[in-house]
Amino acid sequence: MSMPERLETAPKTRQQTLEDQAKEAQRTIDELRARDALKTQFLSNVSHDLRTPLAAIITHAEILREGMLGELNPKQRDSLAGIVNGGQQLLDMIDEILTYVRSASDQVNLACTDFNITELVDQVRMLNQPLAAKKHLTIERLNGDDLPLIYADRDKIKHVLGNLIGNAIKFTPDGGRVWIGFSRRGRGEEELVVEVGDNGRGIARDHFELVFREFAQVDASPSRAHHGTGLGLAIARNLVEMHAGTIWVESELGKGSRFFFTLPLNPPRD
Amino acid sequence: MAARILIVEDSPLITDAFRILFMAAGYEVDVAATVAEGIELGTSTDVDLMLLDLTLPDGNGLEILDALRERGSLPRSTLAMTGHKDPASRRSCLEAGCADVLLKPVPIGELLRQIELHLA
Numbered sequence: 538m539s540m541p542e543r544l545e546t547a548p549k550t551r552q553q554t555l556e557d558q559a560k561e562a563q564r565t566i567d568e569l570r571a572r573d574a575l576k577t578q579f580l581s582n583v584s585h586d587l588r589t590p591l592a593a594i595i596t597h598a599e600i601l602r603e604g605m606l607g608e609l610n611p612k613q614r615d616s617l618a619g620i621v622n623g624g625q626q627l628l629d630m631i632d633e634i635l636t637y638v639r640s641a642s643d644q645v646n647l648a649c650t651d652f653n654i655t656e657l658v659d660q661v662r663m664l665n666q667p668l669a670a671k672k673h674l675t676i677e678r679l680n681g682d683d684l685p686l687i688y689a690d691r692d693k694i695k696h697v698l699g700n701l702i703g704n705a706i707k708f709t710p711d712g713g714r715v716w717i718g719f720s721r722r723g724r725g726e727e728e729l730v731v732e733v734g735d736n737g738r739g740i741a742r743d744h745f746e747l748v749f750r751e752f753a754q755v756d757a758s759p760s761r762a763h764h765g766t767g768l769g770l771a772i773a774r775n776l777v778e779m780h781a782g783t784i785w786v787e788s789e790l791g792k793g794s795r796f797f798f799t800l801p802l803n804p805p806r807d
Numbered sequence: 808m809a810a811r812i813l814i815v816e817d818s819p820l821i822t823d824a825f826r827i828l829f830m831a832a833g834y835e836v837d838v839a840a841t842v843a844e845g846i847e848l849g850t851s852t853d854v855d856l857m858l859l860d861l862t863l864p865d866g867n868g869l870e871i872l873d874a875l876r877e878r879g880s881l882p883r884s885t886l887a888m889t890g891h892k893d894p895a896s897r898r899s900c901l902e903a904g905c906a907d908v909l910l911k912p913v914p915i916g917e918l919l920r921q922i923e924l925h926l927a
Contacts (some may be wrong), residue, residue: 588890592912593820596828599915605831628912635891648894 577642578637584635588628595624596613637751637768640775647779648691649806654729655681657691658717661698665706672711676702679718687729688804693776697784700769701733701796706793709737721802728799736793746785749774773798780804810855810926811835813882815845815871817863825858825891832919846869854882856879856926859905861889869903879892888913894927 550581600606602617609617639645655678663674669676687694698717705715740748751771770784777784777798788794809920812834822838829836839845840842842865849857849871861868869886875881886899887908891895900908909918 585890588912589818590820593818593824595912596821596915600824600828603915605828651869680843 541733550661574642577638580634584631587631591624591628591631595621595628596607600623611751621752633768633772637772637775638760640772640779641751644667645693645776645779647693649688649804650690651686652720653684654694654731654800657695658698658731661695661702662717665702668703668706672706672709672713673705674709674711674713674715676706676715677717679716681717681719684719684729685802686688687800688806689780690776692717693779694800697773697776697798698731698733700773701798704769705733705735705737705794705796708770709735711735714753722799727802728804729799730799732792732795732797734795739790739792740788740792740794742787742788745788749784809833811837811853812922813837813839813845813852813854813857814846815839815857815863815868816860816888817841821860827892828915828918829922833896834922842866842868842870846874849875849882850878850880852882856882857882857885857889859885861887861900869900869905872903872905876902886921886925 598617598620601609602614602621604614658678658681662678663749665676702715702717709715713736715733715735718734720730720732722728722730749770754769774784777800781801781804782799784798786796787795812829814822814825814829814840816825816835816917817840819840821838824860826836837848837854839848840863842863845863846853846857846870847894857871859868859871872881872885873883881904883905884906887905888911889908890911896910907921909921913921
């Protein structure tokens with residue numbers, strides 16, 4: 538081989554190596570994506586298949602609890618109420634897993650309409666009122682009477698608000714305070730910022746990112762006071778990001794937390 | 808005479824529970840687990856109310872409504888049951904002739920109220 542030919546060959550080989558490495562990396566990415574899709578499908582199938590027998594258990598227990606098959610004494614009724622409540626809690630967790638799987642795998646399509654977000658906040662406040670009343674908490678809306686209509690998926694935003702307000706109630710001690718407020722940001726005030734705040738136990742700075750991670754809980758010990766799937770905030774993040782918004786938390790231990798999410802005020806319409 | 812309810816649902820766990828519930832509430836009950844059975848029972852018996860699951864092993868539950876309409880055997884009322892709150896699915900149920908769409912699992916008090924309402 539002559540000298541010039543050898544010089545030409547060397548860079549080609551390096552390029553070839555790089556191409557091979559790129560192809561290998563792509564193959565790995567494709568394989569990981571395929572495995573992730575399989576895992577998602579598995580989670581979705583299992584969650585769906587868990588719902589049916591659980592729904593049957595709840596229905597049978599309700600039939601008995603309502604005395605439709607004969608009179609019950611108070612202890613029997615209380616015991617059946619325990620089965621119904623426990624079953625319902627389990628069903629809610631399965632539904633949360635299903636919602637997460639769908640929101641994380643592009644199985645969710647947004648059904649956007651124009652709606653009044655202030656009214657939606659009031660509706661979610663009302664739904665959470667019984668839970669708040671049990672802990673003697675107040676849930677106030679600070680402002681928002683003059684907001685324009687929002688173009689977004691109302692059910693998804695309701696889910697986000699329900700999750701944030703539910704968490705605020707869960708992690709705020711008796712007699713505390715939960716609030717919802719609105720502001721705008723951006724040069725042309727093109728984003729609406731929704732804040733859900735509380736004066737509860739707060740979150741350490743190290744955990745600001747962790748709380749939005751799937752299956753993560755700040756206290757993951759088996760003896761923790763609050764149980765759940767650890768998916769609520771991961772779902773909220775997915776749903777907000779689907780609307781081209783962002784979600785974050787500001788908090789101080791012992792003083793409370795403020796969760797924020799943004800929604801574009803003039804998003805593109807399909 | 809007691810009103811007759813046709814439950815169309817492929818899970819025996821659910822149909823067993825509903826059968827007990829509706830019989831205890833004083834209704835007559837038939838059960839179909841497939842589209843084919845739903846069409847057959849819907850045609851051969853006088854059904855007052857059909858409780859219709861959408862996902863069946865041999866097709867979509869709404870096909871039963873189309874077939875019964877063709878045969879002139881539509882029940883007085885049909886309530887669809889679905890596992891997820893999807894506006895498009897709800898719309899297609901109402902367009903197919905369902906009186907309402909219930910989200911599974913329906914608490915029994917609510918289910919009995921809806922049935923009574925649609926049989927009135």
